[in-house]
Amino acid sequence: MATVPPNPVPFSEPPYLRGLPSPYYTSSHRNFQKACRAFLWENLISHALEWEREGAVPEHVFHTFCRHHMLIPNLPAPLPVEWLKRLGINDILGVKVEEWDYLHTGIYCDELARSGLAGPGASMTAGFAFGIPPMLRFGSRELQERFLPDLLTGRKRTCLAITEPEAGSDVANITTTAVKSPDGKYYIVNGTKKWITNGIWSDYTTMAVRTGGPNSGPAGLSLLVVPLRNHPGVTMRRLKVSGQATGGTTFIELDDVRVPVENLIGIEGHGMRYIMTNFNHERLVVSVGVTRQARVGLAAAFEYCLKREAFGKKLMDQPVVRHRLAKAGAELETMWAWIEQILYQLCHLEKGDADRELGGLTALAKAKAGMVLQECAQCAVLLFGGNGYTTTGQGEIAERLWREVPGTRIPGGSEDVLLDLAVRQLVKIYQVQTKELEKKEKKGSNI
Structure with a gap:
C-alpha cells in the first residue's frame, strides 16, 4: 500500500500530523496512523464519493476490512484480547491487540472520515461499534460463545436497534415488547424500530425491548440479540435520509418474532x-x-x-x-x-x-x-x-x-x-x- 502524505492545506490535518509536538502520540500511534491511512485510502476513501453518489458500498469492501481485522478498531478499548486471540486476530496493521488503546481508536475514526462523508464508513462499522459491545460487556459466556466468533470475524453482521418512531432520544419510552411464551422458551417480540444504521444487511441486532409492563418505565427495558435477515416475522426496508446515503438506514417491523430466552443480554430489566x-x-x-x-x-x-x-x-x-x-x-x-x-x-x-x-x-x-x-x-x-x-x-x-x-x-x-x-x-x-x-x-x- 502506498503511503499517503499529510495534506498541506491549512486546517486539513490535526496538529500532530502537521509536524507540531504532541504529548499524546507514541511511535505505535504514529506508525499505525501511516498504515491506517494507506489502507483506508486504497480500500475506501479514494472511492467514497463515488459510492456515496451511487448510494451503496460494494459488499466486497466489508469482507476486505474484516479480512484485515480493520473493523475491530470500532470496539471499545481495551480490546477483548482473549476473544481476538482465540479467533487468530493478534494485531491490527502491526499494533498488537493487547497494546491497543483509545488513541489508536481515535486515529482510526479520524482517518475513516477523511473523505468528509460519514456514510461509506458507517456502512460497515455500526455493528462493531454499537451492536457487539453490549454482548462483550454484559452477555453471558454462553451467549458470547454462540455469537462472537461469527460477528468478530465478519461471517455474520449485526447492528444496534434502540430508536423507534415514537422513541428516539427518549429511550425510556420504548414500546417494542418482548413477552415470554407460555413454555418460557422464547420471547415473542412485537414492535417497530426506525433509523437503524446497517439494519438492512444485519443477520442479528442488539435490540432494546420492553420486558416489563407498559408502565414499567426504564426498569422494564432489556437487551436481546434478535435475528433479522430472513427470520420469520421480521420485515425490513431501507429509508432515504438527507445524508449518509450509503449507511443502510433501515425501518424494522417485528410481528410475533420468536427469540430464544438465551438471547437475553445480561439481566432482564437492566437494559x-x-x-x-x-x-x-x-x-x-x-x-x-x-x-x-x-x-x-x-x-x-x-x-x-x-x-x-x-x-x-x-x-x-x-x-x-x-x-x-x-x-x-x-x-x-x-x-x-x-x-x-x-x-x-x-x-x-x-x-x-x-x-x-x-x-x-x-x-x-x-x-x-x-x-x-x-x-x-x-x-x-x-x-x-x-x-x-x-x-x-x-x-x-x-x-x-x-x-x-x-x-x-x-x-x-x-x-x-x-x-x-x-x-x-x-x-x-x-x-x-x-x-x-x-x-x-x-x-x-x-x-
Whole structure:
C-alpha cells in the first residue's frame, strides 16, 4: 500500500500530523496512523464519493476490512484480547491487540472520515461499534460463545436497534415488547424500530425491548440479540435520509418474532443501564469522525479561497473571508484539542471511573462536535457560493457536508438532550464529591 502524505492545506490535518509536538502520540500511534491511512485510502476513501453518489458500498469492501481485522478498531478499548486471540486476530496493521488503546481508536475514526462523508464508513462499522459491545460487556459466556466468533470475524453482521418512531432520544419510552411464551422458551417480540444504521444487511441486532409492563418505565427495558435477515416475522426496508446515503438506514417491523430466552443480554430489566453505558463509546467515536468531517469541509473552503477570484482579487485577500475562516477554524481546533484530551484520559482511567467521570463530558463533546460541523459546513457552503449549493462539481463536498449536519446532531441522543444530560451528570458528580468531602471533614474533626 502506498503511503499517503499529510495534506498541506491549512486546517486539513490535526496538529500532530502537521509536524507540531504532541504529548499524546507514541511511535505505535504514529506508525499505525501511516498504515491506517494507506489502507483506508486504497480500500475506501479514494472511492467514497463515488459510492456515496451511487448510494451503496460494494459488499466486497466489508469482507476486505474484516479480512484485515480493520473493523475491530470500532470496539471499545481495551480490546477483548482473549476473544481476538482465540479467533487468530493478534494485531491490527502491526499494533498488537493487547497494546491497543483509545488513541489508536481515535486515529482510526479520524482517518475513516477523511473523505468528509460519514456514510461509506458507517456502512460497515455500526455493528462493531454499537451492536457487539453490549454482548462483550454484559452477555453471558454462553451467549458470547454462540455469537462472537461469527460477528468478530465478519461471517455474520449485526447492528444496534434502540430508536423507534415514537422513541428516539427518549429511550425510556420504548414500546417494542418482548413477552415470554407460555413454555418460557422464547420471547415473542412485537414492535417497530426506525433509523437503524446497517439494519438492512444485519443477520442479528442488539435490540432494546420492553420486558416489563407498559408502565414499567426504564426498569422494564432489556437487551436481546434478535435475528433479522430472513427470520420469520421480521420485515425490513431501507429509508432515504438527507445524508449518509450509503449507511443502510433501515425501518424494522417485528410481528410475533420468536427469540430464544438465551438471547437475553445480561439481566432482564437492566437494559436501560446497559444502553446508557454503550452510548458513551458511540458518542465518542461519532465525535471524532464528525470533527474530521468539519476539518474536510473547512480545508476545502480554504483551498478554494486561495484560487477563486472575485471583485478583482482572490477571495483569500478579502478580510471578511479570512474572518469567516478564522472563526470556523478556532471552533475546529478547539474541538479537536478537547477530543484528544478525552482520548488520553480514557487511556489512563479504569472503565468504571471513565464512565462516571467522562460520560457527561462525552455527551457534551458529541453535541459540540455537531455544532462545529455546522459552523464549518456552513462556512464552506457560503464561501463556495453557487458551487456550494450544487450537488456536483468542485463544491460538491460542501453541499454534501451541509446535508450531513442533521445526521450528526440528532442520532446518539439529540443535541438538546445531550446538553441537558451533560449538566445533570456533572451535578451528580458534584453532589457525590461534596458528600465525600463532608465525611472527611467530619471524620477529621473527630480525631
